[in-house]
Amino acid sequence: MNEKINYTFQGKIWNSTFGGDYCVLEIRDETTRQVSFSCINLSKGNILWKDLRPERSWWLSLVGIFDEFLFVHKYSSNQKPEPEGILVLAVESGEKIMMLENWIFFKYEDSILTIYQLQNNQPIYKDITLKKIADKSNSSSTSYSHEVIHYSETSAYFPTIFKFLYRLLNIHAVKAVDYLEISNKIIISYYIYSDKSFQNYLLVTNRTREILLNDLIAETEGIGIDTFIVKSDTLLYVKNQTQFVGYRL
Numbered sequence: 001m002n003e004k005i006n007y008t009f010q011g012k013i014w015n016s017t018f019g020g021d022y023c024v025l026e027i028r029d030e031t032t033r034q035v036s037f038s039c040i041n042l043s044k045g046n047i048l049w050k051d052l053r054p055e056r057s058w059w060l061s062l063v064g065i066f067d068e069f070l071f072v073h074k075y076s077s078n079q080k081p082e083p084e085g086i087l088v089l090a091v092e093s094g095e096k097i098m099m100l101e102n103w104i105f106f107k108y109e110d111s112i113l114t115i116y117q118l119q120n121n122q123p124i125y126k127d128i129t130l131k132k133i134a135d136k137s138n139s140s141s142t143s144y145s146h147e148v149i150h151y152s153e154t155s156a157y158f159p160t161i162f163k164f165l166y167r168l169l170n171i172h173a174v175k176a177v178d179y180l181e182i183s184n185k186i187i188i189s190y191y192i193y194s195d196k197s198f199q200n201y202l203l204v205t206n207r208t209r210e211i212l213l214n215d216l217i218a219e220t221e222g223i224g225i226d227t228f229i230v231k232s233d234t235l236l237y238v239k240n241q242t243q244f245v246g247y248r249l
Contacts, residue, residue: 001204001212004045004234005246009038012241018042018145019065021232022091025244026062027051033058037072039091042232045246049094054087065091066108068133073105086115090133097130146230148187152176165190168209174198175223182230185212185249189227189237197221202228202237204247213247215239 011029021043027036035058038050054060054072059081063071074085086100103115103126111130116123151158153175165173171192178189188203197219204213217227217239228237234246 001235001247001249003245004248005040005042005236005244007038007040007047007050008243010051010242011036013238013244015062016238017062017064017070018229018231019067019091022048022065023231023236024062024065024070024091028058035060037062037070037094039070039094040244042234042236042246045234048092052089052094054089054096060087063105067111067130068092069097069108069113069130071105071108071113074099088113088130092133100128146180146182148178148180148226148228148230150176150178150225161188161190164188165203168205168211169203169214176225178225178227180228180230182249187228187230187235189217191223198223200224200227204235215245 009027011027013025014028015026017024021041023040023042025038027038034053034056036051036053039048041048059075059077061073063073068091070089070091072087073083074087075081076084083104084102086103086105088097089095090097100115103117106114106116113128113130114125116125151161161177161179162173165171173190174193175191180187184207186205189200190203191198191200199216200218200220202215202217205211217237228235233249235249236246239245
């Protein structure tokens with residue numbers, strides 16, 4: 001398998017969002033208490049912009065990518081943070097388009113951004129039409145994701161996958177697996193218990209059981225879900241919390 005994407009960031013990759021061939025990562029540096037965002041073009045594998053801090057604050061979090069726009073919520077800095085504003089950015093350049101103070105994202109459809117705020121515990125809605133930045137084929141392209149299935153060890157399918165892994169790798173998978181069959185490949189994210197922690201591996205084989213990838217991606221105290229995703233014909237995953245990796249399928 002050919003590695004297409006491999007970028008390491010200063011902080012932890014906390015969240016991600018996808019739209020077209022774009023992926024935006026939310027990076028949190030717990031030492032400096034700063035959050036930044038980075039955008040990757042999945043079809044080309046290059047970073048469009050990195051370590052963008054639209055505001056020097058910990059209280060920002062991704063909403064999503066819609067058309068050419070990236071939406072980010074700004075939160076209050078109290079014990080129970082609530083959205084208190086929306087940042088609108090151009091996804092391709094990272095340029096700030098507008099800041100909507102005291103509004104909350106509701107939906108985006110047909111170039112119309114619908115936002116709301118609460119008055120006397122009742123939502124008040126407002127529509128804003130966002131003009132297209134440019135006619136770019138990449139921004140309107142559709143990137144399909146394939147459904148990754150999570151099987152816990154109580155699932156009827158888990159013993160079959162357990163046997164497959166045992167015969168192939170001579171290991172005892174525990175707790176759960178994430179599983180996907182795509183074209184001629186089988187992708188399994190599995191766990192083994194070692195040295196008082198769970199080791200999470202990502203395995204890719206072909207139909208003849210040839211091992212194409214078997215990467216240790218995390219050592220954790222618990223079990224995760226959605227440990228990988230396939231977008232733009234690329235297998236994507238986070239390794240060791242700070243590394244974003246992609247392989248061409």
